[in-house]
Amino acid sequence: MNKFDCIVVGAGPAGLSASLTLGRARRNIVVFDDGTNRNRVTHESHGFITRDGIKPQEFKELGLKELKKYPSVSYFNTTITEIYKEECQDRFVVKSSDGHSFFSDKVVIATGIQEVFPFVSVREYYGKSLFSCPYCDGWELRDQPLLVLAEKEEQALHMAKLVFNWSRDLVVLTNGVELSKEAVQELNKHNIKTRFDHIKNLIGENGYLQKIEFESGEILTRTGGFVVPSFYRPNSFAEKLGCEILEDGSLVTDGAGRTTEKHIYIAGETEKSSPSSLLISAAEGNKAGVAVNTDLIMERF
Structure with missing residues (x-):
């Protein structure tokens, strides 16, 4: 037995x-x-x-x-x-x-x-140029043009503050969610940009991010960043x-x-x-x- x-x-x-x-x-x-x-x-x-x-x-x-x-x-x-x-x-x-x-x-x-991402294409870059833990991967992305992708204000603020420790070239993306005026002001005083536009697509090669395409047609150049998934x-x-x-x-x-x-x-x-x-x-x-x-x-x- x-x-x-x-x-x-x-x-x-x-x-x-x-x-x-x-x-x-x-x-x-x-x-x-x-x-x-x-x-x-x-x-x-x-x-x-x-x-x-x-x-x-x-x-x-x-x-x-x-x-x-x-x-x-x-x-x-x-x-x-x-x-x-x-x-x-x-x-x-x-x-x-x-x-x-x-x-x-x-x-x-x-x-x-396991993770659930804001949209499916994140997984194509996850583990190579997009990550969820700055303590694990922030050093490798230091001083690069980065993004923070989060769909809740509390998460966006928290992650932005963390990632700012490794790179000052930072844009917070919320994929259609508006942040409060106070949150935007707090980020702006550290020259952290915010974009509330809906994201259409992530563009890159072999898991390495190059650009973000918004539904408006605008393009943002970034080489990597940090995502706040949900977990289960x-x-x-x-x-x-x-x-x-x-x-x-x-x-x-x-x-x-x-x-x-x-x-x-x-x-x-x-x-x-x-x-x-x-x-x-x-x-x-x-x-x-x-x-x-x-x-x-x-x-x-």
């Missing part, structure tokens, strides 16, 4: 970190991943000390290679379709898309989040398992990955339903792994 101490769903930095911690604690675990991590389109990841500039796929491969040193850790490249608790056995059943079932005392959900969890595992979720979409945890449902843990971006750095996600994965192992020790001692 495929019975484990813990099942980890997701092999991003959070899931890999939780798995490494559990493997080193001699726990019999299995890790599942289907390669749909949102940073797969990014050429480089930044801000992780000793790994600054690493390709996301290389980071993942290095993590999986490290897990192979621990004989109690198994890995499967497959999609998990269902997780539910088998009350009569007091265990979780995890089903994969290839028809297999796995059983576990505990589950760590580290499946991350790509599955409803936490909801179906009964985990408490706040109005803002955040899962309620104890700060160490434990959810309000016993034996279910959350790690990384899945918890807040908002983006996070590799470093922070890995740290949260470590905390979740420690929480799982601590609970197993206390329950079985």
Whole structure:
């Protein structure tokens, strides 16, 4: 029988970190991943000390290679379709898309989040010249003519203030949304231009932005910039398992990955339903792994 101490769903930095911690604690675990991590389109990841500039796929491969040193850790490249608790056995059943079932005392959900962009063509440039995190990619775009694309005033102001740290040649685009007079004045006093026109198209080559075409026919030249997407969890595992979720979409945890449902843990971006750095996600994965192992020790001692 495929019975484990813990099942980890997701092999991003959070899931890999939780798995490494559990493997080193001699726990019999299995890790599942289907390669749909949102940073797969990014050429480089930044801000992780000793790994600054690493390709996301290389980071993942290095993590999986490290897990192979621990004989109690198994890995499967497959999609998990269902997780539910088998009350009569007091265990979780995890089903994969290839028809297999796995059983576990505990589950760590580290499946991350996905983006929704203001319009489809953004994705053609995302990860090469358009990004969502200035701390991750601002250095590479420093001093270039940049855009900030956001469709809510609060988001536009916040992102503009951040990006201004890396480039003073900045235009805020809202794709048809009018900003308040006060917001425009605040931006203008720093020579940050605003355009409320509807965007018709993004123009560039091989993912590198060159121009923005507005529905009016006007053209704006920019070499890159930052977009404020909306985010969502790509599955409803936490909801179906009964985990408490706040109005803002955040899962309620104890700060160490434990959810309000016993034996279910959350790690990384899945918890807040908002983006996070590799470093922070890995740290949260470590905390979740420690929480799982601590609970197993206390329950079985």
